[in-house]
Amino acid sequence: MNRPSDRTPAVVVMSDLAALGRQHRLITDIAERGLVPLVIVGPVTDLARLQTHIDDPDHPLSRIAAVRQLPGPAIDGLLASVRDWLDDYDVRGVICSGEVFVDPAAFLCEALGLPGTGTWAGRVCRDKVMQRVVLREYGPASRAFAPQNRESAAAEVYPSVVKPAGRMFSSGVVRVDDDEELRAALTQYEPDETILVEELVVGPEFSVEALVHNGELLWSGVTAKLTNEGDSRFFTEIGHTSPAKLPAAHTEALVEANAAILKALRFGSGITHAEFRLQQDGRPVLMEIAARLPGDAITMLWHLATGKPIEPAIVDLALGVRPDYPVPTRRAVQRFVEHSPGRLTDVRYEGQPVSWIVDDGFWPSVEAVDATAPARCASVMVSLPRGASLGQLHDSSGRSAYVVVDLPWEADPDSEVLAYADKVELAIEV
Structure with a gap:
């Protein structure tokens, strides 16, 4: 594809306000490379609120050059919406950081001759029924x-x-x-x-995050998951540990199963987030695979564990650059705290600021520490606004406050994180 040199180089990011606030390093990294960040959002995004953040020079999303809102992920609607961008800018990469646009992002990459998941892999990763058919030997x-x-x-x-x-x-x-x-x-x-x-597949749950460049699996990380299924009929995630503290054979089995799935999908370039159950016999069973950045604080956990943020590697992959991402030397844990029913009025944590990410519109930045540093609380965040109604956790939208902790490699993540989670004080009006 001809790219006249007089057009400004740009990268298109497809996301929503919540994911943009979580992955704001993507926008910063794109801008710091001298590229223009162009953003597509879906219907759930409050466009006026996003524009307020863009207009605030102190907000990390202020470096977004232009934003378009689409009513859904239809490919023809996407192409019609970005047609003028393709004339006005030299689009050099496309990144999908939210689930809704996985399919159209893959198509746009292929249409422009840019690195991406591939349309087949993107389509299957977005459709659970297709996954059960195409990847049936790996699933339940x-x-x-x-x-x-x-x-x-x-x-x-x-x-x-x-x-x-x-x-x-x-x-x-x-x-x-x-x-x-x-x-x-x-x-x-x-x-x-x-x-x-x-x-119902019985066994602990894990995710495997992977960086892939032109079909080559460059890096894999295994994250342990904790859900509320033990005392409810639901499967809401209430904790993550990166990397999971597992026997080497179990880690290897999960990584190998994920690699085989990526090969079966003919996956091109990008990041994947696959969820597995590990049966008692050590066999991984695929729950689902997504062709996007992981949710919750998992990218933050890998930053703390490896010492390097993962977002620049995502930008590299979108631009066709082979990234080098390190192996972890620490463990990092996200743990949601339990809450009672009522109206959330405040969250406190002695000696640590609390980030209300819905109000702020972005997640706080963290800095990694030396591998030998003692355990610490890296961040305390609240995923709901003040005044939100709290109740039983049926899905992720009902979770309230959580801590992010990073630990020395040999520490026990499950026991040590509780000491920090117990310090979170929720003020709830019944």
Whole structure:
């Protein structure tokens, strides 16, 4: 593709306000390379609020040069929206940092001859039903039921897990133990939703983050996950540890399974975030794979664990540059604190500032420490606004405050993080 030298070089980032605030280093890094950050957001973003952040010279998102909002991820709508950008700018990379635009981002990369996941890999990574078909040898026993066939939905074995195929953030995912619970669960979904009914895979949950350059797997990291499934019917994530403290054989099995999946997808360039269950026999079972940056504080955890932020590597991959990302020398943990029902009025942590990320519109920056440094609380954040109603955790949107802690390599992450989580004080009005 011809790129006249008189056009300003730019990178397109597809995201939403929440992910932009979390991954603001992407915008900073793009701008510091002399490239113009152009942003596409979806319908859930409050565009006026985003514009307020862009207009604030002290806000990290102020370096965004232009923003467009789309009503959805339709490829034709995306192409129509960015057509003038392609005339006015020399677009050198496309980055997807949110789930909604994985598919159109892959198409735009391919259309422009830029590094990307590849349209096939992007399509499969965005569709849970396609994953169960294309990657069936890696996943659980599963059946999909289209909206018109939902009345015939059945489980081959109990307990099972019911999930809507098109949602995100663990929304609508629930355990069912018999036919009655299955029928009740089906009433909670929208009429047009396709439903998956899967065997319940028993075992701890992990994610594998991977950096891939032109089909070459450059770096893999295994993150341990903690959910609330032990005392509820739901599967909301309430903690992450990067890297997971595992026997070497289990880490190797997870990394190898992920590598095989990436090969099966013919994955091109970018970052992936795949979620697995590790069965008692040590076999990883794929829950799902996403072709985007991971959510929650996982990128922050890898920064603290390796000493280097991961966002510049993502920009490298988008530009066709082979990044060099280090192995971890510490462990980092994110842990959400338990809350009681009521209205959240304040969060306090003695000796540490508390970041209300919804109000601020960005996540606080952290700096890594030496590998031998003692354990510390790196950040305390609140994911809901003041006045939010707290209740049982059905999905990620109901979580409140959490700590991010980094530890020496040999420390026990599960026990040590509790000492910091217990210092978080929630003020709740009943």
